Amino acid sequence: MGDLALVALSLALALWMALAFPTVRGRLGAAIFALVGLALLLARFVPIGHWGFSLLFYIFAALTLLAAVCAVSFRHPIYCAVWFGVMFLGTSGLLLLAGAQFLAAATLIVYAGAILVIFLFVLMLAQPEGRAAYDLAINRPLVVALLGMALASLVVGVAVALMGSGDLAELSAAGDRTQGVLQPGHVAAIARTLFSRHVIALEVVGVILLVALVGAAMIVGRAEGFLLGPPRQTVSRAQSGQTSPQVEAPSSAIAQVAGESAS
Amino acid sequence: MNESSILVHYLAVGALLVGVGLVGFLARRNVILMFLSVEMMLQGVAVSLAGWSRFHNDFSGQIFVLFTIAVAAAEAAIALALVVMLFRDSGTLDVLAWTQLREPGLPAPKLEPDMPRPPEVSESQQVWPRLAPAGRKPVRPAEAEDYRPTV
Numbered sequence: 001m002g003d004l005a006l007v008a009l010s011l012a013l014a015l016w017m018a019l020a021f022p023t024v025r026g027r028l029g030a031a032i033f034a035l036v037g038l039a040l041l042l043a044r045f046v047p048i049g050h051w052g053f054s055l056l057f058y059i060f061a062a063l064t065l066l067a068a069v070c071a072v073s074f075r076h077p078i079y080c081a082v083w084f085g086v087m088f089l090g091t092s093g094l095l096l097l098a099g100a101q102f103l104a105a106a107t108l109i110v111y112a113g114a115i116l117v118i119f120l121f122v123l124m125l126a127q128p129e130g131r132a133a134y135d136l137a138i139n140r141p142l143v144v145a146l147l148g149m150a151l152a153s154l155v156v157g158v159a160v161a162l163m164g165s166g167d168l169a170e171l172s173a174a175g176d177r178t179q180g181v182l183q184p185g186h187v188a189a190i191a192r193t194l195f196s197r198h199v200i201a202l203e204v205v206g207v208i209l210l211v212a213l214v215g216a217a218m219i220v221g222r223a224e225g226f227l228l229g230p231p232r233q234t235v236s237r238a239q240s241g242q243t244s245p246q247v248e249a250p251s252s253a254i255a256q257v258a259g260e261s262a263s
Numbered sequence: 264m265n266e267s268s269i270l271v272h273y274l275a276v277g278a279l280l281v282g283v284g285l286v287g288f289l290a291r292r293n294v295i296l297m298f299l300s301v302e303m304m305l306q307g308v309a310v311s312l313a314g315w316s317r318f319h320n321d322f323s324g325q326i327f328v329l330f331t332i333a334v335a336a337a338e339a340a341i342a343l344a345l346v347v348m349l350f351r352d353s354g355t356l357d358v359l360a361w362t363q364l365r366e367p368g369l370p371a372p373k374l375e376p377d378m379p380r381p382p383e384v385s386e387s388q389q390v391w392p393r394l395a396p397a398g399r400k401p402v403r404p405a406e407a408e409d410y411r412p413t414v
């Protein structure tokens with residue numbers, strides 16, 4: 001258990017350095033701490049036992065985790081969004097290795113192709129100047145990093161303990177591998193399951209997508225003028241003095257952004 | 264191959280993705296990046312479910328992830344609409360601009376002056392992306408002008 005706490009501590013220190021020190025030296029320290037933590041973690045794992053699978057898995061996992069940390073810690077929001085795209089690519093590779101070929105393609109198309117690009121559009125429309133003051137300020141990096149890594153290490157600890165207990169090995173040996181997830185005809189098999197056992201849920205999900213589309217159009221489309229017109233209430237809120245002293249800092253940032261966009 | 268070892272590896276990657284996404288959600292102040300961090304947490308769950316699906320040799324985990332992706336797409340549409348509305352209202356993507364939406368009687372969250380600031384990076388150290396200079400008319404060969412006289 002102390003070993004796992006050490007893993008959590010070193011990973012949290014790595015995240016804290018990446019979040020709080022956006023310099024080359026900070027990222028180097030973060031990489032060192034992350035390598036120490038991941039090596040301590042890997043020492044507890046049983047090897048997979050197939051060198052090709054292991055190589056591909058570790059490449060995709062390293063790509064995913066590196067891109068995730070970069071996406072969270074970079075200061076420029078456009079860079080963050082691009083790193084999120086790389087994270088989705090790595091996740092798609094992991095899904096492919098797990099035998100989820102259709103899910104890998106769907107992740108690429110839906111996340112990296114649709115959601116991320118649309119959010120990049122909004123990011124570029126809302127912040128055409130790129131950087132902003134609130135992107136430079138990170139909210140309590142040390143506490144947050146300790147919290148997140150403690151949670152992750154707890155889950156990993158439970159998984160490792162589950163494997164050590166031997167229940168998993170019995171379950172795995174009991175399964176029949178001559179048919180199922182890893183065999184050819186994957187998409188046909190998943191479609192057969194989807195359209196027989198889960199057909200009502202599939203229809204409901206279609207309706208949910210349609211309702212979300214209509215709702216989004218209603219939320220955005222009810223105002224007049226351009227899609228991203230000039231901010232209306234900024235000046236009055238900043239000048240009327242209704243806000244408490246604590247809220248003055250962001251409203252001054254608002255006025256600053258509004259002044260920059262007006263000039 | 265050792266299937267239970269593969270499962271533990273997948274669970275570890277999924278848990279770390281959820282943890283990093285949680286860190287991003289709590290630490291960043293840009294609304295869009297907070298939303299993308301939530302998507303990262305969803306991806307961690309998807310990786311874990313795919314690992315379980317492979318371990319049990321059963322499609323149910325993958326179908327669950329499929330429904331999760333569909334609901335996440337719907338959620339992205341709604342969240343995008345809300346972000347656009349909030350931006351139209353206040354002109355910023357800073358989440359701290361909407362602290363007055365809290366319940367009445369709660370204390371105000373600690374903001375700028377109290378918050379520990381990251382060490383300032385000087386303008387010379389910070390590297391921002393730059394666009395290539397534009398506005399210069401490209402030189403075209405004479406035959407190209409002959410081929411397309413007016414554009």
